[in-house]
Amino acid sequence: MAFDEMDVDTIWMDGEFLDWEDATIHVLTHALHYGTGIFEGVRCYETDTGPAIFRWDAHLDRFYESAKPYELDIPYDPEELTEATVELIRREELSSCYIRPIAFYGYKRLGLNPSEGPPRTAIAVWPWGTYLGEDALEQGVDVGVSSWRKYSSSQIPTSSKTTGAYVNSVLASLEARRHGYVEAIVLNDEGNVAEGPGENLFLVRDGEIFTTGLAEGILDGITRRSVIQVARDLGYTVHDEATISRGELYTADELFFTGTAAEGTPIRSVDDTAVGERTRGPVTEDVQSRFFEILETQPDEYADWFVPV
Ligand SMILES: Cc1ncc(COP(=O)(O)O)c(C=O)c1O
Structure with missing residues (x-):
């Protein structure tokens, strides 16, 4: 997960390409104090026909949607953000990378109401490998159920990637690592997954696939x-509005x-209880390998998932 900033020397910020060390903000920036920023995380993959950004349009849509509840008007249109991103990747000559767009309230006057603060926008790109460890994609990861609960959408919009809300994820991650796990599973207020x-999170039982629905927060x-x-498309039955209880985690055939x-990472144990054979299961492997094949080869039926750089 670590990256070396020396690998990259340009960041796009508020309409300009800046040297990495010049892309800075004031210490009284609203978003620093109150978490009033929104962001995206996107991957650009090396493909048979050169670098391609995966599902850029969907990420951009979510970027603007994330900003809406905060009345944060991003002063750039999708074409401008796309142009800036493609140009950054080209300048850095990256064959694959992570892309981090962020928009936030800047500094004018510090107070809870951010409306006077100028909206700031930046995009950074950098080389990035696997997130949960080199072997994770094949061997799976050991996870623990967090004692921290996910906030509900009546508290913070769960459909928005809000910078401040990520303290919830940070607490769960810290706890998981403190207990020797690679990652956490977070339950919602009702105690479901x-x-x-x-x-x-996805669960496999009797050959069918279940994933927690949007209503689970x-x-x-x-x-x-x-x-x-x-x-x-592979022929599996997928239940995408599932409610998954904590207990079902321990009896699942597969989890990922x-x-x-x-990307798609198998889970081999939950709270030290083995999931299936304590390794990547066959359904996970099937879906995962098709997913990676699509990323590499961009078959025609998925062509609209890729924006070439
Ligand atoms: C809380 C949370 N859930 C799920 C995801 C996965 O979303 P995506 O597949 O769009 O990266 C992310 C990553 O952005 C996240 O932060």
Whole structure:
């Protein structure tokens, strides 16, 4: 997950390409104090025909939608953000990378109402490998159910990638690692499964696939949507509005995470209880390998998932 900023020397900020060290903000920036920012995480993959951004349009849609509840007007249109991103990747000559667009309230006067603060927008790109460890995609990861609950959508909009709300994910991640796990599973207020700190969750039982529904307070993950489609195209039955109880985690045949960072990562144990054979299960492997094949080869039926750089 670590990256070396020396690998990259340009950041796009408020309409300009800046040197990495010049892309800075004032210490009284509204978003720093109150978390009033929204962001995206996107991957650009090396493909047979050069670098291509995966599901850029869907990520951009979510970027603007995330901003809406906060009345944050992003002063750039999707074409301008696309142009800036493509130009950054070209300048850095990256064959694959992670893309981090962010928009937030800047500094004018510090007070809870952000409306006077100028909207700020930035995009950074950098090389990025696997998120949960090199072996994770094949061997699976050990996870623990967090004692922190996911906030509900009556508290913070769960469909918005709000910077401040990520303290919830940070707490769950810290706790998981403190207990020796690679990642957490976070329950919602009702005590049912929500998701991971930065991943959606899928469960396999008797050959059918279940994933927690949006009403469980999850982020509407773009990898989740993609994997649902890939699995259905492979002929699997996918229940995408499932409620999954905590107990079902321990008796599942297979579990896996999806996310831009985690891609498709098998879960081999929950709270030290083995999931299936304590390794990647056959359905997970099938869906995962088709997903990676699509990323690499961009078959015609998924062509609209890719924006060439
Ligand atoms: C809380 C949370 N859930 C799920 C996801 C997965 O979403 P996506 O597949 O769009 O990256 C993320 C990552 O953005 C996340 O932060």
